[in-house]
Amino acid sequence: MRIRNHRDFWSGIMFLVLGVLFVIFSQAYQLGTAARMGPGFFPTMLGALMALLGLAIAWRSTAPGNREERVEKVSWRELFLILFAVGVFAIALPWLGSVIAITLLIAISATASHEFGWKETLISIVVLLVMSELVFVKGLELQFPVWPKFLVQ
């Protein structure tokens, strides 16, 4: 037995693991009976079904005649920078306000591009700040602090 399609194999393992996890966590809730289903019934059923599907997917990836496929390289840098930017925005918004949070979000995420340039990024920060003031604060009247808490008080 040899894994031919690596993308299938690993997705099968992913579904298997997630399915088993859901089944395990569901055991904390009452199963009930078929006529009176408890909160654990449907999730347990689904978790088991997903684990079985995962197993079948992983199994089939070893079948002869399957096309050879590898998992492509993961771009850790881009992945990290984008999600880091989103995380920083979410942490900053409630107490530093939207101006700083948006500036950080744009500045950090822009560095993920292979064509990054500071000048351009500065311009787009200014443009997006003005736009978000007009669209989000004035136009849609969204509720969030604009300036840092300690400055306003």
Next chain:
Amino acid sequence: MELLSNLGLGFATALTFTNIFYCFIGVLLGTLIGVLPGIGPLATIAMLLPITYKMTDPTTALIMLAGIYYGAQYGGSTTAILVNLPGEISSVVTTLDGYQMARNGRPGPALAIAAIGSFFAGTVATLLIAGFAPPLAEVAFKFGPAEYFSLMVLGLIAAVVLAHGSILKALAMVVLGLLTGMVGTDVNSGVARFSFDIPELTDGIELAAVAMGIFGFGEIIANLEMRENREVFTKKVGRLLPSMAEFKASIAPILRGTALGSFLGILPGGGAVLSSFTSYAIEKKISKTPERFGKGAIEGVAGPEAANNAGSQTSFIPMLTLGIPTNAVMALMVAGMMIHNIQPGPQVMTSNPELFWGLIASMWVGNLILVILNLPLIGLWIRLLTVPYRILYPAILLFCCVGAYSINNNVFDVFVTIPFAILGYAFRKLDCEPAPLLLGLVLGKLMEEYLRRAMTISRGDWSVFVTRPLSATLLAIAAVLLVIVFMPAIAKKRDEAFAEEET
């Protein structure tokens, strides 16, 4: 003539100033994101969904969201023709002949035929929805919990069978979606499931946050790693009007595309993408000169463009009448209705007739706005295409983050997008189509509820699903579909059909 009075009510609703205005905003935004490759209607609707909380009238909200969806199909074809890049997946086939027409010096007629074909298809689809929806809703009223459960099983399986990629993986994605839908408080017992003592999770995971993470952020990361430099066809578009010969050659493909798209759109998993691919294949097959295809045949633009617009509109039928979303965009529309406490289903037509008919009429109004908007403004869209991606994606990111925040005015939903972005990126690497997950997510709790009710009524007897004739029929169709796709001969054909589309 009940149909006429219904449509009358629809147009009276759609033609109020507010609704025309939001319809305009919707199709304008739709065209905008359709033109821009790298951001799709899914992420956009997810971004704007929270904002519709603020709208007092759910009709207005849905009119705008629907406009984004079909507006994006229009915009996508502009990019396909001018840049040889599909602005949307549904316009992939338009790049084949549309771009060649542009290179042959006829970008104007290609754009015009795409717009005319889409408008005609949109008009027919609007009439079809008006005609077919009421009888279908009539059937749905006969449904008990067992039938609804079976219908959802059928809907999910059919969506998986007709979508491309591995069926087993797509099924697993549906189940993962259903399980994600389980997170939050169980309505029957009041138990908070899978919430791990996080208070925000007891309300469940927001569909919009999931969609933004998987589709919005996942796509940005994937685009960044491709490091492509876009080249824009900036020559003047010139004369828009097609010649008489081009016009004549387009009539039949537009008619066929409309019929095909209308039919495929109703099927789960169908909609715009499948419609346009199938139409192109058919036009090429029946053409007397198939060798012209891929070299700028106008039939290859007219047919698929009509088909994708018809398909995107008729995919509203199952959502509006049965409450079953057949594709990921419809799942978001269901969420949009639920925000305003409207449970999608056959009762919408009687309980909220102005919403139902207003939405349908607005689609025709929206199509008209699109024709007026797109042909004269084509220069503006071309200019937009010259904005480089490195400027664009931080802005998309900002809109997504603010959108996620505004769901509950809480940064928690922004954090929720992060794990789903990682999952979305992993799905891409592992070749798992993420759309079925959204369908599962929106149906999860409903399906459990119907299963429970059906089983309580039958006192725990599982045979209720096969002894009730309607339910048995629905499950039988689902089973037949599954058997068919797993038959070796058919599976091979299906692979071939999708392989052809991808090249």
